Amino acid sequence: MLEPKELSLEVTELKKYFRVGGGTLKAVDGVSFSIARGETLGLVGESGCGKTTCGRTCVGLYPKTAGQVRYRGQDVHRLRGSARKAFTKQVQTIFQDPYASLDPRLTVTDIIAEGIKNHNLCPGAKERRERVFDLLEQVGLNREHASRYIHEFSGGQRQRIGIARALAVDPEFIMCDEPISALDVSIQAQIVNLLIRLQRERDLTYLFIAHDLSMVKHISDRIAVMYLGVMVELTSSEELYTHPAHPYTKALLSAIPIPDPKVEERRVRTVLEGDVPSPINPPQGCRFCGRCAMATDRCAQERPQLREISPGHLAACHLI
Amino acid sequence: MQSQNAAKSYTPIDPARFRRVEQQPIPAGVSYERGAFYHILASLRQNKLAVICLVLLAIITIASLLAPLSPYDPDTYDLMNKLAPPSPQHLFGTDELGRDYFTRALYGGRVSLAVGFFSMLVSVTLGTIIGTVSGYLGGVVDMVLMRILDIVMSVPTFLLIIIINAYLKPGLSTMIFIIAIFAWMSVARVVRAETMSLKERDFVLAAKNLGTSHLVILFRHIIPNMSSSIIVAASLSIASAILTESSLSFLGFGVRLPTSSWGSMLQSAQGQILYNPLLAVFPGLLILITVLSFNVLGDILRNALEPKLVK
Numbered sequence: 001m002l003e004p005k006e007l008s009l010e011v012t013e014l015k016k017y018f019r020v021g022g023g024t025l026k027a028v029d030g031v032s033f034s035i036a037r038g039e040t041l042g043l044v045g046e047s048g049c050g051k052t053t054c055g056r057t058c059v060g061l062y063p064k065t066a067g068q069v070r071y072r073g074q075d076v077h078r079l080r081g082s083a084r085k086a087f088t089k090q091v092q093t094i095f096q097d098p099y100a101s102l103d104p105r106l107t108v109t110d111i112i113a114e115g116i117k118n119h120n121l122c123p124g125a126k127e128r129r130e131r132v133f134d135l136l137e138q139v140g141l142n143r144e145h146a147s148r149y150i151h152e153f154s155g156g157q158r159q160r161i162g163i164a165r166a167l168a169v170d171p172e173f174i175m176c177d178e179p180i181s182a183l184d185v186s187i188q189a190q191i192v193n194l195l196i197r198l199q200r201e202r203d204l205t206y207l208f209i210a211h212d213l214s215m216v217k218h219i220s221d222r223i224a225v226m227y228l229g230v231m232v233e234l235t236s237s238e239e240l241y242t243h244p245a246h247p248y249t250k251a252l253l254s255a256i257p258i259p260d261p262k263v264e265e266r267r268v269r270t271v272l273e274g275d276v277p278s279p280i281n282p283p284q285g286c287r288f289c290g291r292c293a294m295a296t297d298r299c300a301q302e303r304p305q306l307r308e309i310s311p312g313h314l315a316a317c318h319l320i
Numbered sequence: 321m322q323s324q325n326a327a328k329s330y331t332p333i334d335p336a337r338f339r340r341v342e343q344q345p346i347p348a349g350v351s352y353e354r355g356a357f358y359h360i361l362a363s364l365r366q367n368k369l370a371v372i373c374l375v376l377l378a379i380i381t382i383a384s385l386l387a388p389l390s391p392y393d394p395d396t397y398d399l400m401n402k403l404a405p406p407s408p409q410h411l412f413g414t415d416e417l418g419r420d421y422f423t424r425a426l427y428g429g430r431v432s433l434a435v436g437f438f439s440m441l442v443s444v445t446l447g448t449i450i451g452t453v454s455g456y457l458g459g460v461v462d463m464v465l466m467r468i469l470d471i472v473m474s475v476p477t478f479l480l481i482i483i484i485n486a487y488l489k490p491g492l493s494t495m496i497f498i499i500a501i502f503a504w505m506s507v508a509r510v511v512r513a514e515t516m517s518l519k520e521r522d523f524v525l526a527a528k529n530l531g532t533s534h535l536v537i538l539f540r541h542i543i544p545n546m547s548s549s550i551i552v553a554a555s556l557s558i559a560s561a562i563l564t565e566s567s568l569s570f571l572g573f574g575v576r577l578p579t580s581s582w583g584s585m586l587q588s589a590q591g592q593i594l595y596n597p598l599l600a601v602f603p604g605l606l607i608l609i610t611v612l613s614f615n616v617l618g619d620i621l622r623n624a625l626e627p628k629l630v631k
Contacts, residue, residue, distance in 0.1 A: 089531065092529065099528075100521055103545070106540075118531045
């Protein structure tokens, strides 16, 4: 399914369960995908479907329940000591909430320099400061911002600081956990364009998590659609938009507003009935079956597997 | 789905009505940095009650520190002048052995304040260490530490202090130590709860993601972010330590005579309560004012520092 490119991240049957009061919350339940070097994989799905948990487990921020995550051949969750430290230099995260992910007690310099210090990337204090200035300018801030505290910045500026912090250790892979969802639409475009520019300049690999399909299309090479802890469709972004296969993907795509009133008027929306079932006791068969207009008896009984329906296009549905 | 077809031609901007403005660089001298200490002072200054408390505490502390300047010796008897009423020579009068009561109160203040301050330091340090370790590590360590805390809390402290006191060499440092080992629990509880909430915050996760070690995370990210709770706990802790010291001295288990403390002065005043009730009033008032000020200050600080991040 992939061109013979060097694989960056390989995820096999990853499961992540949380123990909650009434049982086990299956946040991620058997997800497999891989990302080639220099590629951007978009991960979309509605709120609470396990995107963030999946992303965080992939970069080792959460321990896994089962399955395997390999980064350039190494098992992410088995890394200890210096190997683990080297991994934290290669793999970085941009967090969803720019308000919660930056320490309010530290200045911008301290925040950005933290990784530089941890990995001893700059010998002297002066070089380190120069590097911080350089990073600030790369993300569109200026050096006067370096000595300020986080509460003096707007959401978009904070997200830029978060990006600068991730870039400071010169990583190869960045997990972008909904980096734009907390921002205004006008700022969203700026941040996405900044990420695209940085990818081009530094040959970065992205796992880009979002719930906004139109933004994801703009940045991703391939897109994976998640629903309630499982992956329902995975294909190139062109293919996903032109030939969506899974009924859930179709419904998602039909919800994107079209910025042209005449076309927008004729847009047919597939409105999903009902709510997302609880991930504590998910349906036995296809997880989407309760809300799917085309569901059959088989869908309620048997869980569909992700399979190739055309070259490079995977979907998990009995009806295709 | 075709967002491209939205690209329409726009009317060009009329240069007569719009003027291009270049971005002005911010002058290098401008800085908005202000530390946590500045915010504490600023919020205290706005509160009259806080200012009053601070002034009272400052007067008592400075006066106690300057006690040696008094013309009288706190331990010299002057039986001719015993139980004298307050006068310009003896501001608080004299006690049953003719010692100047004002001087004794000042020297007593040194003992009470020193015990309060140092046992606060010990108990806050102990409580912060135990609380952060317990909250950060969680699991078995947390369970063991919290059960120890529960046990220490359910022991009738006062009795135990008296028993321990009987075995140890009496003195100021013994007393500080004894008071502190029974006072760290409330600090530890607050600190543990804060640590548990802070360690789940995204910025701690981000630090882990950058390869920061656990010890650095604790000292750089977690403890500074709960400094306001620690300051509040410290303020309340001084108050309760002073109170414990006074009670112990009142019962005769505190500092040994002839050294005075406010508590031991209250005890000796007991015998004279019918002849000269003022002897009980002065040390009692000093204890009251000091403890009340620290408690009020603690409450004000708690309110002032709570919304620190939204400012």
